[in-house]
Amino acid sequence: MTIDHIDIDSTLKNAAKLIAEDKGLSPATKSLLEVLVLIITLMVNRLNLNSKNSSKPPSTDPHRQKTSKKKKGNKAGGQTGHTGKTLEKVKNPDKVKVINVDRSELPPGEYTEAGHEIRQVFDIEISRIVTEYQAQVLKDAKGKRFTAPFPKGVTKAVQYGESIKAHSVYMSQFQLIPYDRVRDYFADQLGIPVSVGSIFNFNKEAFGLLEGFDDLVKKKLNSSSLVHADETGINVKGKRFWLHCASNSLWTHFFPHQKRGTDAMNAIGILPTFSGTLCHDHWKPYYKYDCTHALCNAHHLRELTRAWEQDNQSWAQKLIELLEEINKSVNGAGGKLESSDSKKYRIKYRKILKEAEKESPPPDEANRKGKRGRLKRTKSRNLLERLQNFEEDTLRFMEVEIVPFTNNLGENDIRMTKVQQKISGCFRSEEGAQFFCRIRSYISSCRKQDIPSTMAFAFLFKGELPDFRD
Numbered sequence: 284m285t286i287d288h289i290d291i292d293s294t295l296k297n298a299a300k301l302i303a304e305d306k307g308l309s310p311a312t313k314s315l316l317e318v319l320v321l322i323i324t325l326m327v328n329r330l331n332l333n334s335k336n337s338s339k340p341p342s343t344d345p346h347r348q349k350t351s352k353k354k355k356g357n358k359a360g361g362q363t364g365h366t367g368k369t370l371e372k373v374k375n376p377d378k379v380k381v382i383n384v385d386r387s388e389l390p391p392g393e394y395t396e397a398g399h400e401i402r403q404v405f406d407i408e409i410s411r412i413v414t415e416y417q418a419q420v421l422k423d424a425k426g427k428r429f430t431a432p433f434p435k436g437v438t439k440a441v442q443y444g445e446s447i448k449a450h451s452v453y454m455s456q457f458q459l460i461p462y463d464r465v466r467d468y469f470a471d472q473l474g475i476p477v478s479v480g481s482i483f484n485f486n487k488e489a490f491g492l493l494e495g496f497d498d499l500v501k502k503k504l505n506s507s508s509l510v511h512a513d514e515t516g517i518n519v520k521g522k523r524f525w526l527h528c529a530s531n532s533l534w535t536h537f538f539p540h541q542k543r544g545t546d547a548m549n550a551i552g553i554l555p556t557f558s559g560t561l562c563h564d565h566w567k568p569y570y571k572y573d574c575t576h577a578l579c580n581a582h583h584l585r586e587l588t589r590a591w592e593q594d595n596q597s598w599a600q601k602l603i604e605l606l607e608e609i610n611k612s613v614n615g616a617g618g619k620l621e622s623s624d625s626k627k628y629r630i631k632y633r634k635i636l637k638e639a640e641k642e643s644p645p646p647d648e649a650n651r652k653g654k655r656g657r658l659k660r661t662k663s664r665n666l667l668e669r670l671q672n673f674e675e676d677t678l679r680f681m682e683v684e685i686v687p688f689t690n691n692l693g694e695n696d697i698r699m700t701k702v703q704q705k706i707s708g709c710f711r712s713e714e715g716a717q718f719f720c721r722i723r724s725y726i727s728s729c730r731k732q733d734i735p736s737t738m739a740f741a742f743l744f745k746g747e748l749p750d751f752r753d
Contacts, residue, residue, distance in 0.1 A: 292595075295320060295324055299320050302317060302320070370403075372403050381399070409472050411475055416433055416434065416437055418430050418431040419431045443477070443481065445745060446741075447469070447475065447477065448489075448744050449737065449740035449743070451481075451482050451485045452489045453737060453740050455482060457723075457726050459699070459702060461707060463479060465482055466479055487714075488744075489740075490717065490718045490722065492744070493722065493743070495748070496725055497536075497724070499748075499751075500535070500536045501552060501553050504530070504531065505552075505553050505556060507534070508559045508560065509531055509562065509685045509686065510529050510557060510559060511528075511690055511693030512527075512561055512569060512690075513528050513690060513694055513697055514526060514527045514543055515528075515697050515700060515701065517700060517704060518704060518709035519709060519715075519716050520709065524539050524540065524541055525542065525547060526697060527548065527551060529553045529693075530693055530727070532692070532731060533728065533731050534731070535696050535728050537723055537724045537727075539710075539716040539719075539720050543568075545568045545571050548572075554572045557572060558574055559574060560575040560576070560679070560686055561575070561577070562577045562578075562579065562687065562693065563576070563578070563579065564579045564582045565578050565582065565673070575679075576676045576679075577676055577680065577687075578673060578677050578679075579690035580610070580680070581691060581694075583606065584603055584607075586666050587599040587600075587606075587666070588603065591603070594661065594663045596642050596663050598639035598667075599666075602636070605631055605635060608628075609628050609678070610680070610688045612624065618684040619681070619683065619684040625681050625682050629678060632678065636667060639667050642663075644664075645660070646659065646660060696727060699723070700723075703719065725743070728751070729749060734751075
């Protein structure tokens with residue numbers, strides 16, 4: 284790494300060499316200097332980390348600039364062949380207003396009706412609807428009263444309807460609007476007093492109604508052929524929790540837990556008996572489960588980029604090009620390569636990693652000095668050994684059609700969690716985190732199956748679930 288024309292790596296190596304060779308330094312001073320060099324090395328290694336060579340999000344990139352699209356000389360707007368979308372007239376408008384010609388402004392003469400020129404305006408009306416149910420009461424000759432039954436769910440003298448409940452849960456859990464602002468919306472736009480406590484209770488009711496869905500989504504994911512898994516840190520009352528996600532193209536399941544590893548995954552109950560292919564980012568606890576594994580190559584590309592940019596490992600650059608070439612070939616072949624093609628790529632893969640042994644050799648056992656266990660390796664060496672040891676899981680995407688190149692689906696599913704944390708900062712209670720996870724699981728699954736969120740909540744508060752695809 285070079286900063287202001289100074290080769291930092293060479294400078295640090297030279298400093299470490301001088302410290303080791305200086306016989307006049309006391310053991311305490313030498314240890315202190317070695318610690319300082321280590322700290323400086325760690326800090327320098329972080330300087331050039333960004334979203335392209337590490338797991339850091341793009342928002343943390345220094346001097347981040349949006350890449351502008353290449354100008355093609357075309358005019359602004361839709362291009363030739365583009366299928367445009369615009370408002371279309373409806374056959375049955377809600378209101379019809381006939382505009383008659385002011386005949387007093389017409390020149391003298393006789394006129395006959397020739398039809399109408401039609402224009403439609405799409406708009407909305409936000410209004411409160413209060414429905415009063417009057418249950419008839421009959422009394423017989425003995426004074427015994429008989430009252431007509433109220434509709435199901437109408438149990439109080441005054442209560443909120445299903446639409447208000449669905450609307451408030453939609454805004455708080457899907458649009459991620461804080462409770463206070465949801466309350467203000469109902470008060471300002473609809474003239475309906477809805478307290479923060481009521482909004483909390485609506486979410487709690489939705490959580491309870493989704494208990495059956497929670498069991499359903501676990502069952503569907505457990506029996507599927509491919510599952511994406513990922514986890515991310517969340518803040519619950521100032522404490523670190525973990526949001527675990529298991530998903531595929533039709534179903535999503537979120538769950539909050541105090542732990543990140545197998546204790547949490549076992550408590551969720553999806554992975555312990557899963558027998559399909561699990562796509563993940565090589566988080567070690569995932570390998571505790573007896574299933575087929577597929578590794579995320581987006582993570583590999585970022586780590587290889589770091590090895591190339593910071594450790595000057597030329598093999599890393601070659602492997603980046605090879606993985607991208609394989610991915611392009613797989614997409615061109617419809618998701619799966621012929622065995623002859625995959626064999627050729629596998630040979631190239633192994634050749635690059637074999638050559639990498641020269642650039643990134645294992646640590647010298649002669650420097651063990653009585654230590655037991657595995658000697659410390661550089662990040663590049665660790666990556667190299669992982670790519671060697673987990674070749675099958677790394678390249679599974681080129682031979683199994685359902686296995687993708689990356690774990691992007693799993694990462695995209697948990698992305699809105701980070702948005703929620705940016706907006707609210709944290710979950711105020713563990714119960715609130717549970718509400719969010721179960722309701723977001725429902726919303727995400729519905730959207731994957733082309734069921735609008737508003738319709739999904741309308742079904743929910745009627746005590747029903749939409750017709751899901753298998």
